[in-house]
Amino acid sequence: MTTSQEKGGTAAANALPVAARTQDVERFGPVYDGELVDENPPAPRPTFTRRFMNWWQRSRHVPAVFKSKHAARQGGKDAVVWLLRCPWRFVGAVTRGLVVALRGWRRWVRVHDYRDAAEQAEKLSDKFVEIRALTLFRWKVTGAVIAAAAVALLVADLMFGDRALWVASAVTAVALAIAGRRKDGSPGRKPVLSGPRTLTWTMDPQVLVDAFRDAKLIGKDESLRLVERAARVGDGWAITVDLPATRKAADVIKHRDALASALAVDEVQLIAERVRGRGGHAGRVSLWVADEDPYSGPPLRSPLVDVEWWDVWRPVPFGRDARGRRIDLPIVWTSLLVGAIPRQGKTFATRNAVAGLVLDPYTRLYLFDGKGGKDWEAAEQVAYRFVCGDELEHAEVLRDNLIGLVAEVQARFARMATLDDELCPESKITPTISRDVHLGMPVTAVVIDEVQVFLENPTPQRVGGKKMTLGEYIADLLTYLARKGPAAGIVVILATQRPDSTTIPSRLRAVLGSRLALRVMDWRDSNIVLGEQMNTRGYDASTLLPSHKGVGILRPDGETDAGAEVLAMTVRTYYMPNAQWREVCARGRALREVAGTLAGQAVGDFTTQAIDAAAVVKALGAGGAVETGAPADDPALPEPLASVVEYLGEEIDEREFVPTAELVEALSAEPTSFGRQMRELGCQSARDYAPQDDGTERRVRGYHTAAIRAAVAAARAPAGDYGAGDDDGR
Numbered sequence: 001m002t003t004s005q006e007k008g009g010t011a012a013a014n015a016l017p018v019a020a021r022t023q024d025v026e027r028f029g030p031v032y033d034g035e036l037v038d039e040n041p042p043a044p045r046p047t048f049t050r051r052f053m054n055w056w057q058r059s060r061h062v063p064a065v066f067k068s069k070h071a072a073r074q075g076g077k078d079a080v081v082w083l084l085r086c087p088w089r090f091v092g093a094v095t096r097g098l099v100v101a102l103r104g105w106r107r108w109v110r111v112h113d114y115r116d117a118a119e120q121a122e123k124l125s126d127k128f129v130e131i132r133a134l135t136l137f138r139w140k141v142t143g144a145v146i147a148a149a150a151v152a153l154l155v156a157d158l159m160f161g162d163r164a165l166w167v168a169s170a171v172t173a174v175a176l177a178i179a180g181r182r183k184d185g186s187p188g189r190k191p192v193l194s195g196p197r198t199l200t201w202t203m204d205p206q207v208l209v210d211a212f213r214d215a216k217l218i219g220k221d222e223s224l225r226l227v228e229r230a231a232r233v234g235d236g237w238a239i240t241v242d243l244p245a246t247r248k249a250a251d252v253i254k255h256r257d258a259l260a261s262a263l264a265v266d267e268v269q270l271i272a273e274r275v276r277g278r279g280g281h282a283g284r285v286s287l288w289v290a291d292e293d294p295y296s297g298p299p300l301r302s303p304l305v306d307v308e309w310w311d312v313w314r315p316v317p318f319g320r321d322a323r324g325r326r327i328d329l330p331i332v333w334t335s336l337l338v339g340a341i342p343r344q345g346k347t348f349a350t351r352n353a354v355a356g357l358v359l360d361p362y363t364r365l366y367l368f369d370g371k372g373g374k375d376w377e378a379a380e381q382v383a384y385r386f387v388c389g390d391e392l393e394h395a396e397v398l399r400d401n402l403i404g405l406v407a408e409v410q411a412r413f414a415r416m417a418t419l420d421d422e423l424c425p426e427s428k429i430t431p432t433i434s435r436d437v438h439l440g441m442p443v444t445a446v447v448i449d450e451v452q453v454f455l456e457n458p459t460p461q462r463v464g465g466k467k468m469t470l471g472e473y474i475a476d477l478l479t480y481l482a483r484k485g486p487a488a489g490i491v492v493i494l495a496t497q498r499p500d501s502t503t504i505p506s507r508l509r510a511v512l513g514s515r516l517a518l519r520v521m522d523w524r525d526s527n528i529v530l531g532e533q534m535n536t537r538g539y540d541a542s543t544l545l546p547s548h549k550g551v552g553i554l555r556p557d558g559e560t561d562a563g564a565e566v567l568a569m570t571v572r573t574y575y576m577p578n579a580q581w582r583e584v585c586a587r588g589r590a591l592r593e594v595a596g597t598l599a600g601q602a603v604g605d606f607t608t609q610a611i612d613a614a615a616v617v618k619a620l621g622a623g624g625a626v627e628t629g630a631p632a633d634d635p636a637l638p639e640p641l642a643s644v645v646e647y648l649g650e651e652i653d654e655r656e657f658v659p660t661a662e663l664v665e666a667l668s669a670e671p672t673s674f675g676r677q678m679r680e681l682g683c684q685s686a687r688d689y690a691p692q693d694d695g696t697e698r699r700v701r702g703y704h705t706a707a708i709r710a711a712v713a714a715a716r717a718p719a720g721d722y723g724a725g726d727d728d729g730r
């Protein structure tokens with residue numbers, strides 16, 4: 001995103017439908033013009049010059065300093081620093097050379113090599129007399145050399161004066177400096193640095209190479225290639241390096257903490273990212289080392305507080321990364337899960353996303369607050385439905401509204417099927433459809449804070465002849481909405497302080513597109529929010545600090561400013577205290593009044609539409625078959641997948657991991673061909689912990705149920721079916 005927030009506000013305002021713009025909108029806040037861009041392409045250079053410049057820029061033989069003004073400036077600075085440091089480095093090298101010379105002489109005079117050899121051959125006592133004689137002889141040689149040198153110096157002094165002494169001293173110093181110059185693998189000559197090495201490595205990239213070796217990210221004989229030298233970026237230093245061939249940048253990200261330790265900085269200060277796309281490859285890493293904890297400053301003010309209105313089709317300002325880069329989160333066509341232990345900023349983070357919806361008058365909000373506090377109170381004035389509380393009656397209202405929304409999804413798909421291709425090209429809602437009040441399909445968000453309160457409700461229900469708890473039914477409804485709703489403009493946003501596998505069933509998690517994990521208890525909880533195996537890829541929200549309120553790991557669904565290829569990033573969410581939140585909500589109401597879109601509870605209308613409950617149950621059955629366990633004789637499922645699904649039954653949703661040994665035994669299958677067949681069906685085995693008979697846990701080979709479910713979905717769903725994703729396969 002290249003325009004500033006204010007520009008964004010203007011662009012968004014221009015996008016307002018004519019109906020809304022022609023009414024009396026009271027404007028406040030500055031409105032800036034867009035950035036001027038020179039559209040005229042530069043005149044092409046003569047071919048030879050261009051070819052020469054190309055060669056010059058790419059040639060390995062041309063030093064980097066001659067390639068750009070920036071590099072030349074940096075090179076000049078480096079040269080000055082080098083010159084200033086020269087005298088100190090020379091003194092240091094001479095001192096180290098002296099130590100090396102003295103050590104070498106000591107070893108020689110004490111006949112260490114001979115002594116060691118005799119010791120190893122266990123003949124030390126036999127050789128004792130010989131060693132002693134040799135030691136004595138070497139002492140005598142030393143004495144003779146010193147005496148000869150002293151005499152030679154004296155004679156030279158007498159013959160040539162002080163000059164001879166100076167020349168001799170200079171030659172000795174240079175010899176010692178050469179002996180004492182830094183060389184890898186020379187014992188006693190490795191730099192031992194104290195304190196953070198951030199500054200040191202910017203001066204001497206060898207320190208960075210050593211850190212990579214110490215962190216075991218490269219081998220002892222391997223080195224790094226500098227792609228971009230250390231430069232100041234924001235409040236830290238950035239550098240881009242190429243790893244040796246076959247080493248992977250993903251491993252550096254995974255073992256970031258080991259590298260942080262080797263560089264003697266806190267891991268929150270070290271940001272390691274892969275450089276992808278053009279100019280990047282699997283072995284190129286960009287490192288940024290912050291001068292201090294980048295998340296410790298004063299809270300960040302949300303840009304949404306200062307905009308007149310927001311277009312919800314644009315990613316919503318969500319926070320900033322450690323380097324201060326803005327992170328915007330796409331809201332439409334996806335869904336969001338926020339998980340964290342209490343008091344880490346879950347509600348505030350969720351409010352950031354919801355603020356974007358509040359500030360777009362063409363959106364509809366269903367808000368359910370299971371906490372029952374005043375965090376969401378202000379949104380009541382704009383919400384189509386607002387429910388606050390954790391009693392049975394509140395859970396029932398939620399259920400009824402979700403049933404209504406499932407019916408609404410079906411109705412929207414039916415209506416979209418009748419629209420012409422120009423208005424609705426892909427059976428998906430578009431900005432034009434969502435803003436056409438006559439079509440009645442506004443972007444609608446179902447926001448549930450503390451969703452676990454509702455999902456754990458044990459009240460028995462009978463749904464389509466099947467017995468289940470109210471919580472399970474709500475989970476099924478939410479799963480349907482998160483799976484089918486986004487294409488119809490219905491967005492699910494859930495926040496929970498209990499991100500465990502029993503509270504949020506995996507079938508629901510698997511269809512939630514974006515995830516934000518603020519601090520959680522352990523890596524398992526982190527994986528539950530972010531997706532399977534994310535800790536092994538270097539993303540573990542349990543390592544975030546308690547003092548880092550509002551800081552979390554975001555795994556976005558779709559492209560963010562950090563790029564579509566970025567798997568996840570640590571983000572410090574914007575802080576919108578209650579006063580600002582109230583302001584935003586009041587503005588949202590005013591905008592809806594002007595646009596004529598204020599509806600539902602906000603205008604005292606509590607009526608609900610008549611719903612065909614049987615159609616909803618049927619829809620759930622069709623949409624939920626994959627998650628709730630397939631019938632064994634399902635003809636769509638090939639073997640051995642069908643047998644695996646039959647064997648696991650309901651456990652396919654309840655368990656995370658099934659050992660191969662267990663499956664092979666239960667199905668009486670031959671292990672090798674079983675593995676091959678599963679692989680062919682797109683179900684890869686993995687290694688993970690599984691409980692043993694003796695109560696311990698051991699890492700064994702097996703299948704993650706998410707992978708099995710994904711393979712089931714792939715085997716069943718027609719190509720391109722929307723939402724057939726899983727935790728990792730998104």
Ligand SMILES: Nc1ncnc2c1ncn2[C@@H]1O[C@H](COP(=O)(O)OP(=O)(O)OP(=O)(O)O)[C@@H](O)[C@H]1O
Nearest residue numbers: 299342343344345346347348497549550573574575
């Ligand atoms: N982005 C942020 N920057 C700075 N401080 C924040 C941020 N977000 C939240 N906080 C602080 O953290 C506190 C807890 O936030 P919040 O109420 O959102 O937590 P929660 O996870 O929803 O808690 P609970 O689970 O109890 O509802 C807030 O009072 C606020 O002071």
